[in-house]
Amino acid sequence: MVMRANETKRNEWCDESHPTRTVNCLCEQDLHLLLDNEYPLERLQDAHAHLRQCPACEARLAELRMIGDIVRNAPLPTPAKAAIERWQRSFAHVQEQQVRRLASWMTAAASIVLAVSLYSAMSHQAVAAPPQLAEWEAAVIGIDSSAPDEQATAQWISTDLSRQQRAGSNNP
Amino acid sequence: MDTEPTDEQLLADITAADGRSLRRLLDRHGRYLYGIARTLTRNDAEAEDAVQETLVALLSAEFRGASSAKTFLVSILIRQAALIRRKRKWWLRIVPTYDEPPSRGTGHEQTVDAKLDLAALLDRLSPEHREVIVMRELQSMTYDEIAEALDVPRGTVESRLHRARQQLQQLWKQ
Numbered sequence: 001m002v003m004r005a006n007e008t009k010r011n012e013w014c015d016e017s018h019p020t021r022t023v024n025c026l027c028e029q030d031l032h033l034l035l036d037n038e039y040p041l042e043r044l045q046d047a048h049a050h051l052r053q054c055p056a057c058e059a060r061l062a063e064l065r066m067i068g069d070i071v072r073n074a075p076l077p078t079p080a081k082a083a084i085e086r087w088q089r090s091f092a093h094v095q096e097q098q099v100r101r102l103a104s105w106m107t108a109a110a111s112i113v114l115a116v117s118l119y120s121a122m123s124h125q126a127v128a129a130p131p132q133l134a135e136w137e138a139a140v141i142g143i144d145s146s147a148p149d150e151q152a153t154a155q156w157i158s159t160d161l162s163r164q165q166r167a168g169s170n171n172p
Numbered sequence: 173m174d175t176e177p178t179d180e181q182l183l184a185d186i187t188a189a190d191g192r193s194l195r196r197l198l199d200r201h202g203r204y205l206y207g208i209a210r211t212l213t214r215n216d217a218e219a220e221d222a223v224q225e226t227l228v229a230l231l232s233a234e235f236r237g238a239s240s241a242k243t244f245l246v247s248i249l250i251r252q253a254a255l256i257r258r259k260r261k262w263w264l265r266i267v268p269t270y271d272e273p274p275s276r277g278t279g280h281e282q283t284v285d286a287k288l289d290l291a292a293l294l295d296r297l298s299p300e301h302r303e304v305i306v307m308r309e310l311q312s313m314t315y316d317e318i319a320e321a322l323d324v325p326r327g328t329v330e331s332r333l334h335r336a337r338q339q340l341q342q343l344w345k346q
Contacts, residue, residue, distance in 0.1 A: 032334050036308060038315050067340045071309040074290040076207025083206065083220055084198050091194055091227045095187065098231065 024050055026057045035064050179241030186230055194227070201242055205249055208310065211291040212253040212302055218260065225252040246311055247321050250303060257299055296343060301336035308333055 026034070026047060033039040034047060051058050177185070177193070179200065185193040205226065209219035226249045235244050290310075294302045303322065307313045315333075319326045 028334060029330070032330065032337065036315065036333070063341065064337060067337055067344065068309050070344065071290065071293065071305060071340070074293045076204060077210040077219075077289050077291045078203055079206035079210075079220065079223075080216070083223075084195075084202050086220070087198060087202065087224055087227055088191060088194055090224050092191055094228050095231065 025054060026050060026060075031057070031061050031064055034061060035068065180235065180237065183230070183235045183241050183244070201245055204242070205245060207290065208246060208306055209249055209253055211294055211306060212250065212299065213256060214291060214295065218253075218256050222249055222253040222256055225256070243311055243313070246307075250307065250321065254299075254303070293340075297336055297339055301332055301339065304329060304332045305336045305340070 030039065030047060034051075039047060051061065177196070179197065182193045182197045182200075186197065188194075202223065205223050206219055209222040209226075210216065213219050213222060226245060229248050229252065230245075233248060235241065239247075294305060297305065304318060307318045307321065313321070315326050315329045318329045322329070
């Protein structure tokens with residue numbers, strides 16, 4: 001099917017009514033493919049052999065080649081003198097904007113991370129904080145309940161005493 | 173001894189803060205890029221914009237070295253010129269009075285100026301035909317490369333090239 005589709009296109013392009021055309025003459029598509037080095041390799045030798053003996057096809061190919069030469073040799077339009085400076089300034093401006101945008105994104109991301117970390121730390125503290133020792137318990141044990149280390153020790157002593165009490169009441 | 177950096181090195185170093193790499197790259201290829209852009213867009217301001225957008229696109233594009241740096245730049249430029257052209261079409265629907273400035277001399281001036289510049293030479297071709305001619309004749313890109321760059325089938329590239337050359341032949345004979 002693909003072959004048939006290509007064949008149809010090929011026939012559309014071939015100028016069958018050309019006065020000097022022979023059965024073996026190269027069609028327009030062939031000439032373009034030859035010119036652009038896209039001609040199928042397996043048929044390349046035949047095409048070159050035909051070109052050597054057919055001045056009409058050779059002339060058509062030369063004409064196409066000339067068009068390419070004209071395009072390639074045509075001078076390019078030149079930019080205004082200040083254009084290069086403008087491009088450079090504009091590029092630097094865009095680059096600066098991108099850096100600023102990136103910086104603001106990073107600041108926002110850092111703020112979010114900080115906020116989440118603070119929240120997490122605070123909630124952890126709330127869960128892990130040991131129960132406050134009652135003032136009377138601290139007074140009985142004789143420690144300073146405001147010092148965190150001493151508070152922990154007092155807590156331990158208090159727990160131990162209550163355990164001993166429970167053990168004593170169970171074994172009279 | 174201070175050796176001249178290659179285009180590839182300049183591309184890799186284009187974001188350098190001092191802008192020296194960009195300046196060198198523009199000195200080497202800026203005029204050429206503008207020439208192609210002007211040929212494709214037929215408008216000075218749009219051509220400058222296309223080059224500008226190409227440079228900006230370099231900030232996010234990655235040069236893999238599959239082609240030369242110049243070909244890489246031109247392929248971005250062609251895409252940017254096509255985007256600008258599409259935007260212009262959108263504007264044309266809103267502002268129907270917009271008229272493109274003539275880029276080619278008329279009458280006597282045209283016949284005297286035998287060596288027309290490329291933009292003037294391709295002026296009468298459609299944008300699609302101009303694109304393929306530029307890519308094929310100036311950039312020596314293969315049909316497959318053009319098809320990939322324009323995102324069209326290879327057969328479309330062949331037929332566009334064929335018609336573009338036919339038109340140029342007719343114009344040249346006139």
